[in-house]
Amino acid sequence: MWRTTTRFLLPLTAVLALLAVVGHAALTRTTSRWFDADLALRSQLAIESARTSLIAHWDQRDHLVQVLAAITRDERIMGAATCGDDATLVATEAFPQAFTCHAIAREIERAGGEIATWTTTANGASDPVRVTATRFPRGAIILVHDLSYLERREATTRNLLLIAFLVLALVTAGVTMLAARLAWHGWTKQLRRALGGNPTADFRPLVRDVRTLVERLVGEREEGVRAGPWGPERLRAALTHHLQGERVVILANREPYIHERTADGIRVVHPASGLVTALEPVMRACSGVWVAHGSGSADRDMVDARDIVRVPPGEESYEVRRVWLSEQEEDGYYYGFSNEGLWPLCHVAHTRPVFRATDWEHYVRVNQRFADAVCEVVDSADPVVLVQDYHFALAPRMIRERLPKATILTFWHIPWPNAERFGICPWREQLLDGLLGSSIVGFHTQQHCNNFIDSVDAFMESRIDREATAVIQGRHRTLVRPYPISIEWPVHWVETSPPIDACRAGVRAELGLAPDALLGVGIDRLDYTKGIEERLSAVDQLLEHHPEFRGKFTFAQLAAPSRTKIQHYKDLNERIERLADQINRKWSRDDYRPIALLREHHEPATVFRYYRAAELCYVSSLHDGMNLVAKEFVAARDDERGVLVLSQFTGAARELTEALIVNPYDLMQAGNALATALRMPREEQRERMRSMRRLVSEFNVYRWAGRMLVDAASLRSRERLHGRLGTSGGP
Ligand code: F6P
Numbered sequence: 001m002w003r004t005t006t007r008f009l010l011p012l013t014a015v016l017a018l019l020a021v022v023g024h025a026a027l028t029r030t031t032s033r034w035f036d037a038d039l040a041l042r043s044q045l046a047i048e049s050a051r052t053s054l055i056a057h058w059d060q061r062d063h064l065v066q067v068l069a070a071i072t073r074d075e076r077i078m079g080a081a082t083c084g085d086d087a088t089l090v091a092t093e094a095f096p097q098a099f100t101c102h103a104i105a106r107e108i109e110r111a112g113g114e115i116a117t118w119t120t121t122a123n124g125a126s127d128p129v130r131v132t133a134t135r136f137p138r139g140a141i142i143l144v145h146d147l148s149y150l151e152r153r154e155a156t157t158r159n160l161l162l163i164a165f166l167v168l169a170l171v172t173a174g175v176t177m178l179a180a181r182l183a184w185h186g187w188t189k190q191l192r193r194a195l196g197g198n199p200t201a202d203f204r205p206l207v208r209d210v211r212t213l214v215e216r217l218v219g220e221r222e223e224g225v226r227a228g229p230w231g232p233e234r235l236r237a238a239l240t241h242h243l244q245g246e247r248v249v250i251l252a253n254r255e256p257y258i259h260e261r262t263a264d265g266i267r268v269v270h271p272a273s274g275l276v277t278a279l280e281p282v283m284r285a286c287s288g289v290w291v292a293h294g295s296g297s298a299d300r301d302m303v304d305a306r307d308i309v310r311v312p313p314g315e316e317s318y319e320v321r322r323v324w325l326s327e328q329e330e331d332g333y334y335y336g337f338s339n340e341g342l343w344p345l346c347h348v349a350h351t352r353p354v355f356r357a358t359d360w361e362h363y364v365r366v367n368q369r370f371a372d373a374v375c376e377v378v379d380s381a382d383p384v385v386l387v388q389d390y391h392f393a394l395a396p397r398m399i400r401e402r403l404p405k406a407t408i409l410t411f412w413h414i415p416w417p418n419a420e421r422f423g424i425c426p427w428r429e430q431l432l433d434g435l436l437g438s439s440i441v442g443f444h445t446q447q448h449c450n451n452f453i454d455s456v457d458a459f460m461e462s463r464i465d466r467e468a469t470a471v472i473q474g475r476h477r478t479l480v481r482p483y484p485i486s487i488e489w490p491v492h493w494v495e496t497s498p499p500i501d502a503c504r505a506g507v508r509a510e511l512g513l514a515p516d517a518l519l520g521v522g523i524d525r526l527d528y529t530k531g532i533e534e535r536l537s538a539v540d541q542l543l544e545h546h547p548e549f550r551g552k553f554t555f556a557q558l559a560a561p562s563r564t565k566i567q568h569y570k571d572l573n574e575r576i577e578r579l580a581d582q583i584n585r586k587w588s589r590d591d592y593r594p595i596a597l598l599r600e601h602h603e604p605a606t607v608f609r610y611y612r613a614a615e616l617c618y619v620s621s622l623h624d625g626m627n628l629v630a631k632e633f634v635a636a637r638d639d640e641r642g643v644l645v646l647s648q649f650t651g652a653a654r655e656l657t658e659a660l661i662v663n664p665y666d667l668m669q670a671g672n673a674l675a676t677a678l679r680m681p682r683e684e685q686r687e688r689m690r691s692m693r694r695l696v697s698e699f700n701v702y703r704w705a706g707r708m709l710v711d712a713a714s715l716r717s718r719e720r721l722h723g724r725l726g727t728s729g730g731p
Contacts (some may be wrong), residue, residue, distance in 0.1 A: 001529055040117065043132040043143050044069045046080075046331065053534045054082070058138055061090055068092045071143070079144040082136070091324055095144060096129070104133050104142055106313040119147065188379035226544065230703035231489070232285035238706045239286055242713035243384055245287035251374050251395060251483050252388035253334065255292035255320055256280045257311045259302045259324045266298045270604050272525050272560035274485075274628040275388055275413050280312075280703040281488035287318045291370060293334070294322030318441040323373050325366065332362025334391065335565050342390045345425055347623040348649075349529045351568060355426050364394060367434070371398035381405050384712060387438065389413045394430065397437030407712045411483065414625045416448040419458040435478075439715050442708060444625045444651040449480045479715065483708055484651060485626050489700035491635045493608045500612050500639045506614035511596050513554055520555040521614040523607055523629050525562035526599065528572050531620035531647060532557065532662040533579055538664070539594055540583045541671025549678060551589050555618070555704050556596040556610060573599070616677040618645040619652070620664035626651035630659065631696050640689045643677035646672070655695060658688035 047054075050067055057063035068080040069092050078096030087101040107116040115134045130145040227234045239245055255563045256276050258269040270276070283290055294300065294307070303322055303545055310316040325333070336359030354715040370392060374385055382405035387396050389412065396408045398497060412435075421428040422428060432455060443449050449469060456471050459465055463472040471478045499505065508515055520539070524530040539555045559576070563569045587594045602610075611617060617633040627650040634644065634656065646659035653661050662675045 001359045031352075037666065040115070040132065042076070042145075043134060046074060046077065047134055047136070047141050054141070055137065058082070058084070064090050065092065076146050077143050078146050081142045082139055083142065084139040091142075093626065095142075099131075099142065101140075104140060107131075108133050108135055108140060116380045125329055130651040159449070190580070198681065229698060230700055230706055232281070232702060235282065235285045235702040235706050235709075238708070238709060242710055243716075246380065246384055248283070248286045248384050248386060248709075249288055249374055249378055250279060250283060250290045250386045250388060251292075251370055251392055251607035252276075252279065252290065253293050253338075253391040253688045255296075255299075255322065256283070256290060257309075257313065257320065258296035259298040259309075260296050261298040261301075266301065267325045269601065271294065272601060274560070274626065277487060277628050277632070278485050278701045278704070279386075279388065283491075283510065284312065284315070284706075286701065289321050289378060291320045291321045291373050292324060293330075294324055295330075302326070319377075319705070320376050321373060324329050329362050329366050332356075332359045332567070333366035338391045339563050340566060341425070342393075342570075343414070343529075345422065346390065347415050347529045348415075348417070349622045351528055353424070360427055364430075367392055367394035368398055371395045371402070374399055378403065378406070382407065382716070384709070385409070386411065386708075394434035397434045400437035406439075407716050408438045409440045409442065409712055410435060411442040411485070411708070412452075412625075413444075413485070415445075415623060416443055416451045416455070418451050419454040422451070422455045424460065425536070428455070428459050432456055436462070436473060436476075438478055439554050440479045440481060440708065440711060442481055444482065445654065446482045448625070449482050453480055477715075479711070481711065483704055484655060485704050486696060486699055486701045487628055487631045487635060488702070489635065489697045491608070491632065493604045494606070494612075494636055494638065497608045497636070498611055500641075503609045503612035507556075507610055511554065511556060512591070518549065518553040519614045520553065520616045520618055520674065520677075521633075522555065522557045522559075522620070523602075523610065523632075524557075524558040524559055526569065526576070527562055527571055528568060529622055529624065531622045532559065532572075532576055534664045534667065534670070535618055535620040536576070536579050536583055536595060536624070537667050538674060539671035540586070541667045542674040543587050543594060545668070545671055549675065550587060550594075551592045553674075553678065554592075554594055554596055556598065558602050558607065559597065560601045561599060563599050602609075608632070608636050612639075612643075614642060616643045616645055616674065618670075618674065619647055619648045619650060620645075620670065621650050622664060624650040624652075628652075630656055633694045634689065634696050635657055637689055637693070640686045640693070641682065642689065643680050643685055644688075644692070645673050645677055654693050655699065656696060658691045 022138075050071055053067045053070075054064070057067055064082060068082065068090070070094050071077060071080045072094070079092050081089055081091035081095045081099070083089055083101035083104055087105075089099070089101050091099075102659045104594075107118060108114070110116065113135065115132065117130065117132045119128055121128045126149045130147050131142065133140050134144070150268065172525045198641070227237065239248070248721075252275055252681055254271055254273045254276055256279070258271055260267050289308075294303070295644040299322055300308075304330075306326070307322045308319045309322065311318065311320050336356055341359060342353070345353040371394075374395070378385070381403065383403065384407045385403075385410060387399070387410040392410075396410050399406055399408055416422070416475050425431065434451075436456070441452065443452065453464060453466070453469065453471065456462055460471075461473070463474060464470075465477075469480045471480065480509050498506065505515060508517055511519075513519070522532065522535055524532060526532070536555070537558070539553075542553065543550050557576075557580070561573070564573075577597065577599075580595045584593045584595050611633045617629070619630045619633075621627055621628055624647070627647075630644055630646055630650065630652040635640065644656060644659035646656060646661055648661050649664070653659070660677055662670045662673045666668055
């Protein structure tokens with residue numbers, strides 16, 4: 001007890017005593033100000049109430065003394081006097097004799113000519129007195145106030161204040177000690193319970209976890225400052241630092257390298273996929289395993305006995321584990337539920353989703369097969385698994401059931417619709433439940449996160465922590481966060497591309513255009529969400545309203561065939577072909593055609609040559625999670641030239657604000673934007689492009705992956721800590 005008193009109570013009392021001294025000084029100043037104001041008021045009142053008598057008896061000395069004596073009946077006014085214009089002093093008995101009318105007149109002058117107040121011990125007064133001298137019609141009135149009253153009042157205040165602070169100090173110290181004892185008692189009891197009820201349990205593991213957590217949080221901050229921009233090195237370092245260099249397992253339907261059998265032998269194809277564009281550099285940086293559908297005609301020829309092939313060809317820095325699907329499985333899971341159900345459900349592109357029970361059954365079974373494949377390739381009980389996209393909404397829960405300690409990061413690459421729209425899916429609860437098996441569910445934008453949380457709120461039994469944007473079910477917590485995806489920087493395809501002039505000349509020659517022809521490009525999978533019809537119609541509008549571009553401007557649309565088994569995609573293909581023909585017929589002149597429709601798969605090397613050759617790139621998606629074509633175009637233009645025309649309905653439009661942002665449905669606006677792009681002065685192009693390049697270089701895909709992995713590591717540390725405490729983990 002004595003120790004507690006000396007270590008705690010005494011310092012606290014000392015602090016409070018110090019506060020009392022400081023407080024007292026402040027209080028003295030304040031009361032003195034009040035006293036002055038009080039005196040001035042009293043003087044005025046006394047003079048005003050005697051004003052008539054004073055004026056009436058000004059020249060009758062005896063009467064005047066009586067009037068002044070009446071004023072001094074106030075116990076705080078010791079004496080009173082008048083000074084006439086002729087410097088005659090008339091005063092009460094107690095008025096200090098040494099005051100002269102000349103001295104008083106000087107004080108009034110010095111104070112501005114109306115009223116003067118001062119304290120003095122001079123002039124015959126034994127104790128300090130306060131004097132107020134006020135100008136009056138024929139001279140001045142002087143009142144002398146007793147200051148001992150103020151000193152008495154200050155002394156009383158000081159004593160009361162000291163007593164109050166002392167009592168406060170003792171009460172505060174007592175209450176604080178009591179609260180601290182109670183809290184410590186409760187906390188230790190909880191810890192003991194968490195550690196198995198052993199009252200002598202060793203707290204060291206817990207302390208270690210807390211230390212690790214704190215070190216990691218501090219490390220993260222410092223690392224951000226020290227490590228510089230995100231790139232492969234920094235991502236690798238983050239993985240080593242935060243996740244002990246564990247190898248990452250990616251689950252994604254599309255594989256990064258497809259082996260196709262051709263007449264010339266086996267060819268490696270890079271699929272047209274934003275997902276692959278983003279994740280492949282991450283895997284090259286991190287190494288690990290990518291579990292995917294083996295969809296190439298020669299894929300089986302390339303794998304080992306475990307169905308694994310090492311990639312990239314010639315570099316072999318990570319593994320692809322191929323999963324084989326029967327035609328029925330692919331039809332039901334990929335073409336059916338994923339692309340005829342979920343794809344149109346999530347995109348506002350006016351295509352009705354189709355939900356077939358047989359497709360759903362395949363979707364469930366195939367998700368289980370991929371989840372099993374993931375569990376086979378992991379090398380620990382708590383691996384880091386990155387589940388990608390709408391093909392695998394059920395896999396996170398399935399993986400969690402087999403690997404309860406896994407850190408599962410699910411990223412949804414497409415938009416998430418609002419709750420009302422999502423609610424039309426007959427298996428909405430199962431999809432949400434599957435996703436909530438994840439540790440983190442990521443989307444491109446906060447809007448998609450909000451839509452997801454609203455859907456959970458509408459259809460699931462769970463608690464939602466809106467501040468931390470997390471969904472809590474029992475002891476499990478799923479964070480819901482925006483992670484806007486991006487591309488590698490620098491893009492390796494740019495580094496191996498020919499110089500800009502060579503690209504310009506080469507592409508124009510390939511298309512049969514004049515060397516000075518103006519060129520626009522569009523690069524997409526042939527998909528109805530990309531707004532390709534609207535894009536071609538915008539070209540039509542351009543030529544209609546801006547005749548100077550007729551015969552000069554050509555738009556090259558590179559469209560990779562996609563999901564061709566689905567009727568909607570077949571119809572789209574035909575519609576686009578008809579529309580391009582129609583526009584070409586309308587504006588053709590000699591061998592001029594405004595639209596070059598190239599419907600085939602193009603390898604990235606070709607795509608980047610087109611980006612570098614064009615005056616503009618038009619991305620006209622009707623709805624798009626992010627759209628990496630926009631970012632690739634920016635990355636391709638190391639000459640800081642070229643204009644990006646970008647749909648407002650892409651996630652990218654939120655970041656690339658220096659693009660010409662358009663509503664792709666507004667054909668007139670889009671046509672005018674194309675004209676603006678073609679007329680844009682070089683300097684403006686440079687400014688806009690430079691700013692967008694700065695943004696994409698910084699917010700690149702390494703940062704995207706790094707942030708997710710760092711968040712996952714935080715979550716993991718917290719869960720370990722809370723696991724020991726027996727509480728549910730905070731965000
Ligand atoms: O953007 C959605 C998405 O699934 C991406 O993940 C991928 O880039 C693209 O569509 C490709 O689709 P698919 O794999 O069906 O060819």
